[in-house]
Amino acid sequence: MATTTATTVLYCSDPLNERRADAHFAAEARQLRAAGGRVALVDHDALLAGDAERAVARVPEGAGAVWYRGWMVPADRYAELDAALRRRGGALAVTPQAYRRAHELPGWYETFAGLTPVSGWLPAAPEAVPDPEGLAALAAGLPPGAAVVKDYVKSRKHEWAEACYVPDLTDPASLHRVVARFVELQGEFLAGGVVLRAFEHFVAPGAAAAEVRVWWRDGTPRLVTAHPDSPVAAVTEPDLEPVRAAVEALDCPFVTTDLALRADGVWRVVEVGDGQVSDLHREADRAAFVRLLTADQALLCTPSPSGTTPA
Ligand SMILES: Nc1ncnc2c1ncn2[C@@H]1O[C@H](COP(=O)(O)OP(=O)(O)OP(=O)(O)O)[C@@H](O)[C@H]1O
Ligand SMILES: [Mg+2]
Known part of the structure; x- marks a missing residue:
């Protein structure tokens, strides 16, 4: 349903002052207000700790469809955020399914096959290093040569040699060593599992x-x-x-x-x-950026009554 109300964006609050946007997003939030948008705040720490109710406590009731702009959120926590908003008359403009x-x-790999490096993945829990046989089977699905390791969301690109770059997929010992170090460094934040991607120059x-x-x-x-x-x-x-x-x-x-x-x-x-x-990017045109959020309000869905969204 079309709506003429202002765009609302949920920014992460400053962990030291819950009434303000986190400094990382403050300039963008100011720009949004200048463009006529409304800023609401969510507590990212509470959300990641599993307390979505507390995370949305400062979001006004009946906010309607809202964008989120902030630190990454695991897909299941994002679904909890959406459910908590729906219980107070809001909803995320991007459904939990679309977010994942x-x-x-x-979620996106098959759709972009041919445009992106050949990749394969193994689901894995945090701290669980896939066994060498499973990794070798995964590597066998990639073209021979070098590869890059990441999880479903992030790499350890700043620890390139020890936890990201695999020089030769046919060397099972070094493959296992790099993956094991990657899993160790990701710790509790390992998202979904281990991904191997063919290296491209x-x-x-x-x-x-x-x-x-x-x-x-x-x-x-x-x-x-x-x-x-x-x-x-x-x-x-x-x-x-x-x-x-x-x-x-x-x-x-x-x-x-x-x-x-x-x-x-x-x-x-x-x-x-x-x-x-x-x-x-810190030098990007923020006025142009917030127009991406404030445009096309009519396309945003109206929230359904409450708590019925599948995760
Ligand atoms: N298949 C590949 N071949 C060559 N280089 C790659 C490949 N995949 C990733 N890289 C390099 O590693 C970097 C990090 O990879 P990627 O963007 O997948 O991880 P990320 O940790 O999610 O990064 P971001 O900071 O963008 O979120 C890329 O910017 C690119 O320079
Ligand atoms: Mg990247």
Whole structure:
């Protein structure tokens, strides 16, 4: 149902002052207010601790469909956030199912096959290292050569040599060593399981950012920024036509795709993410960014009465 009310965005509150947005999101929240949007606050610590009721205690009753913008949330906790909001007349504009699809690699991988490095995964609980036989079978499904290890959501790219990069998939001892170190470092935060991805050689396009983040609303690319880790804000705009069909097929209202230029000149999708938990480059145009959230209110769903959403 169309609505004329202002866009509401839930930002993470400052752990030291629950009445303010976390400093990391404060400038964006100010920009949203300047654009006529409404800011509400959620307690990310409480949400991750399993207390969704407390997490939403400061969200006004009857908020309707809202966006979330903040730190990453595991998919099951996101569903709890949605359920808690529904009990007070709100709902997340991105359903828990759509969030999981965009946030976790197994949710988006098939849709982006051909555009992204060949990947395989094994479900694994935190602290549980897959056995060498299982890893060898997983590796056998990838092309021979090097690989990258991550979980369903994140890598340990800053511990590249010890916990991310596997130089040779046919060496079971080093594969197991890198995966075991990855699982150890992820600790309780290991998301879903272990992913192996065929290594591809990426190059920086001149002086521009080595990886670009494309922000899509309802299947349309609306903003292209540098990846938040990039020291430079300048971007080379990739040809997005090959990616557009995959984003449309994923059918999520707000997603990001991170693209890198392969040495042979082909732009590749390194990663897909839910736009609500994708970090914005510090030099990105925040006014343009908040317009992605305030536009197309009519497309946001009206919440159903309460607590009936499947997880
Ligand atoms: N298959 C691959 N081939 C080559 N390099 C890769 C591959 N996968 C990842 N990388 C490199 O490792 C980095 C981290 O990978 P990825 O983006 O999947 O993990 P992440 O931890 O989720 O990162 P982010 O900070 O974007 O959330 C990428 O930016 C890229 O430079
Ligand atoms: Mg990434």
